[in-house]
Amino acid sequence: MGRWEPDARGRLEQAALALYGERGYEQTTVAEIAARAGLTERTFFRHFADKREVLFAGSGALRDLIVSTLASSPDSAAPIEAVATALQAAGAVLQERREYAQQRQSVIAANAELRERELIKLASWAAALSDTLRRRGVTEPAASLAAEAGIAVFRIAFERWINESTGNDLPHLIRDSLDELKAVTAGK
Amino acid sequence: MGRWEPDARGRLEQAALALYGERGYEQTTVAEIAARAGLTERTFFRHFADKREVLFAGSGALRDLIVSTLASSPDSAAPIEAVATALQAAGAVLQERREYAQQRQSVIAANAELRERELIKLASWAAALSDTLRRRGVTEPAASLAAEAGIAVFRIAFERWINESTGNDLPHLIRDSLDELKAVTAGK
Numbered sequence: 367m368g369r370w371e372p373d374a375r376g377r378l379e380q381a382a383l384a385l386y387g388e389r390g391y392e393q394t395t396v397a398e399i400a401a402r403a404g405l406t407e408r409t410f411f412r413h414f415a416d417k418r419e420v421l422f423a424g425s426g427a428l429r430d431l432i433v434s435t436l437a438s439s440p441d442s443a444a445p446i447e448a449v450a451t452a453l454q455a456a457g458a459v460l461q462e463r464r465e466y467a468q469q470r471q472s473v474i475a476a477n478a479e480l481r482e483r484e485l486i487k488l489a490s491w492a493a494a495l496s497d498t499l500r501r502r503g504v505t506e507p508a509a510s511l512a513a514e515a516g517i518a519v520f521r522i523a524f525e526r527w528i529n530e531s532t533g534n535d536l537p538h539l540i541r542d543s544l545d546e547l548k549a550v551t552a553g554k
Numbered sequence: 555m556g557r558w559e560p561d562a563r564g565r566l567e568q569a570a571l572a573l574y575g576e577r578g579y580e581q582t583t584v585a586e587i588a589a590r591a592g593l594t595e596r597t598f599f600r601h602f603a604d605k606r607e608v609l610f611a612g613s614g615a616l617r618d619l620i621v622s623t624l625a626s627s628p629d630s631a632a633p634i635e636a637v638a639t640a641l642q643a644a645g646a647v648l649q650e651r652r653e654y655a656q657q658r659q660s661v662i663a664a665n666a667e668l669r670e671r672e673l674i675k676l677a678s679w680a681a682a683l684s685d686t687l688r689r690r691g692v693t694e695p696a697a698s699l700a701a702e703a704g705i706a707v708f709r710i711a712f713e714r715w716i717n718e719s720t721g722n723d724l725p726h727l728i729r730d731s732l733d734e735l736k737a738v739t740a741g742k
Contacts, residue, residue: 489673511738518702
């Protein structure tokens with residue numbers, strides 16, 4: 367009790383994901399996650415509010431990365447290009463955890479409540495992107511449109527990355543997806 | 555009891571919206587909505603699953619309108635143009651109920667659960683649009699990108715329509731918003 371647990375957080379994440387995959391998200395309890403990780407429930411609740419938030423623990427850090435990348439992009443960059451570059455930075459982080467991301471996504475796809483939570487996560491990223499663009503002097507509605515269009519580009523690239531085994535990495539697929547959006551909006 | 559109530563559904567919608575505006579969504583009960591409409595709780599539950607769904611009762615019909623408009627657009631229309639035209643059809647319906655739409659939106663904006671439900675509604679519209687485009691032979695990722703970009707265009711037009719008093723009608727603002735998206739994705 368109270369002693370330092372090396373990477374308790376990471377072990378809890380791995381245990382939760384393994385159990386969600388084996389027996390389903392609904393059927394898994396916090397007690398089981400803690401037991402699988404060799405930790406107590408109390409330790410679990412020091413790190414996560416509930417079993418759902420285990421799956422969204424990294425999303426705040428990714429949002430911060432996206433915002434800081436966007437905030438530091440050159441003033442000369444067009445908003446949609448700066449947004450895509452910021453989302454590619456998140457893509458590069460996810461690329462390093464592809465297997466985890468795939469397992470996580472299959473858990474989320476199987477549960478309506480988790481799919482809703484994922485929508486909310488992406489909406490919060492869009493809001494953070496448009497806020498950052500406005501702070502950079504981009505006016506409305508361009509700021510919101512660039513942010514929302516960027517998130518659409520990201521979502522579609524992410525789905526392809528999860529479902530395909532083309533070997534394309536996520537940052538690359540984000541760039542492809544932006545190029546496709548440009549063709550689509552040009553009426554092609 | 556059991557007798558026919560002329561436009562019970564409409565009266566319940568109006569009563570619910572009035573009460574949500576007056577005392578807040580959380581504080582309003584189904585019993586109060588029914589009483590305000592001069593109806594019974596039993597009649598309420600014949601029309602709506604719960605007090606939240608009163609606010610989303612029309613969204614299925616709007617989605618059907620969007621899908622049927624898209625499905626009947628000429629084959630020669632570019633996907634993004636056909637999507638925008640379909641969303642303009644929904645916009646024309648909303649334009650006829652502008653005051654109701656404004657009241658509804660201020661209730662939704664004040665409550666996190668309702669904002670989430672609204673996100674889910676728009677995600678279901680995007681899924682319906684991309685399904686319809688695929689049935690028309692549009693390949694992926696163009697179908698999903700046109701659908702998601704269309705919903706982004708709609709959202710931003712809708713927000714302007716709700717918040718501004720420029721007198722522009724919603725179908726017009728949807729067209730403007732699409733033009734802005736075209737400029738944004740062209741890197742302007």
